Amino acid sequence: MKKKKWKKIRGAAVVCIVIAAVILLNILASAVVDKYSWKLDTTSSGLYQMSQESVDLLRTLDQPVEVYCISKGRDSIKEFSELLDKYAGANELVHVTYVDPYANPAFLDQLASEGEDVGINTIIVESGGRRRVFSMADMYTFSADGSQLVYFDAEAKLTSAILNVASGDAARIGVLMGHGENMPEEFQNLAMQNNFDISGVVLNKPVPDDCDILLALAPQSDFSQEETGYLEAFLAQGGCLALFSDPTVKELPNLDALLEKWGIAFNDDVVFDAASNIESNPVNVVTYYTEHPITEYFRSNQYYTVAPAARSMALAEAQGKTLKAVLATSDDAYARDIDTTEKTTQKLASDQPGPFLLAATSSQEITLEDGAKATARIFAMGSKRVYSDEMLTLTSVGNAKFMVNLLRWCNDNTGAAVSIPPKQVGGAEMTVLPGTAYALGIVFTAVIPAAILVFGLRIFLRRKHL
Template sequence: MSRIKQLFQTTRFKRGTYSSGLTVLVLAIAIVFNLVVQQLPENLTTIDLTENGLYTLGDQTKEILGNLDEDITIYHVVQSGNELEMITKILNQYAALSGRIKVKQLDPVVNPVQLKEYDASNLSENSLIVESGKRFKTVSYSDIVEVDYSDYYTYGSDPYYSFDGEGEITSAIDYVMTDDLPKMYIVTGHGEQSLPYALTSSLEKNNIETEDLTLIAQDAVPEDCDVLAVMAPSTDYTEEEIGLIRSYLEQGGKLLAVCNYTENDMANLYGLLSEYGLDIGQGIVMELGKNNYTQHPVYLLPELASQQITTPIVNENMLVLTPYALPMTVQEELREGLTVENLLTTTTDSFASADYDLQKTEKGSEDAQGPFTVGAAVTNETENGTAQLVVYSTFYPFLSDYLQITPANADLFVNSVSWMCGQKSTVEIYAKSIGTTSNTVPAATTNFWTIIFVAALPAGILAAGFAVWIRRRRK
């Protein structure tokens, strides 16, 4: 018995007891820590290691979520087991950032009746339905995961995949929370330019409805028109049509006017713009300022002023490309109540080339000297309200090819409409590339690290362990 008591009193036993107790304590702490971590929101327990931050929500989304005053339910339309991981992860981020966001799974096979209530029976799997007490909006999977086949058909390269989860979800949340949705009427009938898909989708993402309007068939501009858009007509409007636009502005209306070069006389339209302090001249603007054009002097990189429309672009250090602009100038004397703000301007080194063939890039004796206004915002205070106009002297920035080169051009267009609609900000969240990049490691480097991790490091650990064992044996 005394021998057993001696065993319990040995140094080895005491050390063993201490080690065992310490091990149990560490395990208990680890278990408690894991239980606590499991209760934390996912945005606090996960790190987005994707190259483009696929699951990281931006400041604009956080601001919108922070201002929610009503509960929103996001239904993930998918059968159990078919969930796309990237969609599940970003939905969890939304739910973690706001207690107002509830994420629920809606199985289209189990609950076809509920799906039909949203007129969404044809939605593909991994689509979403965002709903508030006001309205709902569906977001299709094809809008969340975008596939661009242009390079595939042109060069035979792989399609380009992008993830627009944040942009589409945030836009849908903003849509279902907005009390009154703005509407823009686009005037047709005079060879106007059509808006490319990139612009219509950007307007839709900002929850601005659009509708064509044949002005000559109307007695007045519709009462629900928040913005009237004139998109680079090739022929002039009649006096009657201009009269309708003028009356609309006198009642506090909003006009987006985009001009473009045409061989036809545009006296009526340009005369209306002149009433609001802007004169459209003859020729095509060329820029000789060192940092204010690219490739050719007609490809203008104008200077951006600080105004609500342009400030977001300036803050992101983005450029706006405005090719083939007409020379527009602001009148020196403006009537009382009329204010004109320059948005885009050329430098004093610019000139308006009277040579429409654009063969010469030097100022001629008949060419008007700059600077010129390429874009302007006009405000006119009247007894009946505040009229606003945004005028650009070229439509080229808003063509598909130039929108791909400079995405800020699309922001400029949407910001212009949003400013006149009274929106404080626009949803400017770009899709993120899902593409992967490979990292090529030289063979010599591969061999070096193979030796380190496969041979040297294990051998070092074994040697250290053997040394500790020898030292303890000697004690």
């Protein structure tokens, strides 16, 4: 009886100890959460979590940044305020202040006097006299009919805004205009996120002195000799020209002559790859990286850069120029003359076998008039869809990161690269190459069932002989 009674007492004591430990653990957890603003984000894609990339970038800050949230209070934007808390917790130099416009109208009046039209649910990021202002509504992307939330882009906007105001002067990109060029919205947003100012440039006069990079985004008509002269003068001052070609536009003799001086030529073809592509479409070619500063990131980060509807290129020696390949195809690729009337994507007997060069750079070390050293650079690629809205928002590929690294290379690799994609609401797509899909199909339809059959047969035979 005493033993049974002792067991009951011991059991009750264990239960009490466990309950006390759980209560103590709960108290400690609550204290930690209150101090460090740790919250469990139960959304499927972690909408209100901050990526490690943002954490690492914020740790580089060396001056205070003020983030003002114009709202009725943190409780009115609870989930968003939790994200802001994470920014404040990542670096003590980031200060978050909530401003109630109804309780403190003088704050908005001061901004209005400075030319800022600010309303409720607005974020203001300031440092060193520099300012970024954007609405919380700008962070949400809805479906075409407005019925469904598709993307949440708060992290990219906040991180880039903080880095931009803290880093000082932004490099300037000039987008060449007047030849049918088109600047996709996502490409523009990506450049601005990475502290680049963007403006249009018409070559009816020399390129502005404060322009660091020129973008020629698939011009549909040729440049005049006067315009190519302005481009050559820009390069002679250590500028960078990034040119993307449209395979459907064949004859641009003046522009082609400029590229030829730099050892670059485009072929009049379209490249396909039946083995390395996405969406089961051979025209959406998955590229292979060569050893180049632009592709260095991808050595340790396994993302594909996709070059849809690309034309191949050729390089030739050019005096004083250093030429390097950037992107290429697999050996399974094939190229078709642009004038071929056959519409099939399957390989034809007349198609040229791969591999092919899809992107390359040419650079030259120069001495400026004041004796300073500089590097003139040209990047060339035969795909205009590589920077399309579709490719830059597709989180399963590396096109956004590639474009950021290209801009940084053009700017002599200065500044931190920010390419945080929008958080996709719901399931994210995963890129699987045809060859990989075939191998996985064999594993799931043959290897695994065979292994299960063998395992079951082994157990059956063992039991039979018991």
